[in-house]
Structure formats: structure tokens, C-alpha cells
Amino acid sequence: MNRLAILSDIHGNLPALEAVLDDIQAQGLKEIYHLGDLVGYNPFPNETVALVAAREIPGITGNYDQAVLALVPDPIGELLNARITPMGKEIYTWTVQAVTARTKAFLLAQPRERSLAKGKWRLRLTHGSPRHIRDYVRPSWPEDLVADLLSEVEEDILLTGHTHIPVIRPVNGKWLLNPGSVGFPKDGNPLASYMILELGEKVCPTIRRVPYDIERTIAAIREQGLPAKAGEDLRVGRR
Numbered sequence: 237m238n239r240l241a242i243l244s245d246i247h248g249n250l251p252a253l254e255a256v257l258d259d260i261q262a263q264g265l266k267e268i269y270h271l272g273d274l275v276g277y278n279p280f281p282n283e284t285v286a287l288v289a290a291r292e293i294p295g296i297t298g299n300y301d302q303a304v305l306a307l308v309p310d311p312i313g314e315l316l317n318a319r320i321t322p323m324g325k326e327i328y329t330w331t332v333q334a335v336t337a338r339t340k341a342f343l344l345a346q347p348r349e350r351s352l353a354k355g356k357w358r359l360r361l362t363h364g365s366p367r368h369i370r371d372y373v374r375p376s377w378p379e380d381l382v383a384d385l386l387s388e389v390e391e392d393i394l395l396t397g398h399t400h401i402p403v404i405r406p407v408n409g410k411w412l413l414n415p416g417s418v419g420f421p422k423d424g425n426p427l428a429s430y431m432i433l434e435l436g437e438k439v440c441p442t443i444r445r446v447p448y449d450i451e452r453t454i455a456a457i458r459e460q461g462l463p464a465k466a467g468e469d470l471r472v473g474r475r
């Protein structure tokens with residue numbers, strides 16, 4: 237039996253990551269993977285990356301991570317949102333100036349995707365979708381769309397992030413899974429979200445929701461001069 241913890245969209249929320257790592261330890265899990273977007277939205281990009289690096293958590297790159305690296309001529313338009321809000325732009329600009337060379341080097345070293353074999357199961361790790369890093373595989377997708385997507389994937393289990401909304405969908409003998417977001421849940425539940433994935437004879441995914449010191453994150457948002465609404469959105473778990 238393989239027992240994995242899957243984290244995604246930590247987005248610079250160090251208190252949320254710390255609480256989730258404590259919960260993972262309490263659950264007796266040793267193997268952790270992340271699905272990208274380590275930075276953005278929240279005020280601890282460097283501390284978050286340092287903790288992921290220190291714990292040697294393998295993962296992949298996210299669209300926000302790539303946007304912060306600014307390796308393309310128009311990172312906002314190509315990797316975030318061409319119709320970004322003034323608030324979104326303010327947070328992005330803050331994050332770009334906040335990240336250190338060490339943080340950037342770590343983000344740069346993250347692969348686009350990973351493929352894993354755990355027992356008899358094969359897993360594909362992508363941030364958005366296997367089609368594009370910025371594609372949203374939405375929870376509202378009808379079954380035929382999910383089936384189309386999974387038919388393009390060789391592996392048995394497709395792990396995606398990016399929507400910040402947890403999903404567990406078995407379709408035609410394969411699985412679409414999304415652990416939700418550690419650092420900025422958008423499903424109306426402000427608790428940090430991650431997934432425990434047990435792989436034995438069967439695939440058994442569980443979503444865990446973890447309370448964390450949200451006031452510490454909100455205080456840092458204020459101290460860094462980031463928009464106060466970013467903190468209010470964390471409190472309600474949506475934007």
C-alpha cells in the first residue's frame with residue numbers, strides 16, 4: 237500500500253503549508269508531492285519555497301510560478317490572465333519584486349510534469365491540464381469531457397491543481413483528482429485543502445481540510461501593503 241500526500245496551489249501561504257505538513261505528519265504520511273503554484277497571492281513566497289525545498293518535496297511548476305519567472309514577453313497575458321484585475325496585477329508585481337534569486341532558481345528547476353509508478357498504478361502530475369499549464373479542468377465538466385481528457389493520458393490517475401477546488405472523479409476505470417488549494421481555497425471553505433491518496437488494490441483518495449493561523453497570513457498581507465481584500469478572500473475561501 238502506497239500512501240501519498242498531494243499538495244497544490246500553496247501560493248505563498250506559509251502558515252497554511254505549516255499546518256498541512258503538521259497534519260501530514262500526524263496522519264503518518266511520509267511521501268509528499270506538490271502540483272505547482274508555490275508563489276503568488278500571499279505574502280510568504282520565499283519562506284514557502286524554502287520550506288518545500290528543505291522538506292525535499294518533489295513537484296512540478298505552476299502557471300503563477302512561470303509568470304513570476306517571466307521567461308516569456310507577456311507573462312501576465314500568457315500565463316495569468318489577459319484581463320487581470322488591478323488587484324491581481326498589484327499582487328503579481330509585489331511577488332515579482334519579492335522573490336529572491338534563490339527562490340527563482342528553485343522555481344526554475346521544477347519540471348512541467350511528472351509521471352510516477354506506485355505499485356500497479358501510474359500517476360500523471362500536471363498543474364492545469366496535460367493540454368496546457370493554464371487550462372482549468374473544472375469540477376462542473378460533464379463526464380464526456382473528463383473521459384476525453386483522461387483518454388489522452390496514458391496513466392491511470394491524472395492529478396491536476398490550478399482551480400483551487402478539490403475533485404475526486406472516477407471515469408471509465410481512470411481517475412481525475414484535484415487536491416484543492418493549500419494556500420487559497422476557492423470552494424467557499426477557507427480551511428487549507430490537500431489530498432491523501434492511498435494506492436493498494438484499489439485507489440482511495442480523501443480530501444483533508446486543515447485549519448491554520450489565517451490571522452498570521454492576513455497580518456502579513458497588511459504589513460506588506462498588499463490589498464486588504466486578499467485577506468478577506470482568504471477568510472471566505474473565494475474571490
Ligand SMILES: [Fe+2]
Pocket residue numbers: 245273298299300363397398399
Ligand atoms: Fe495555477
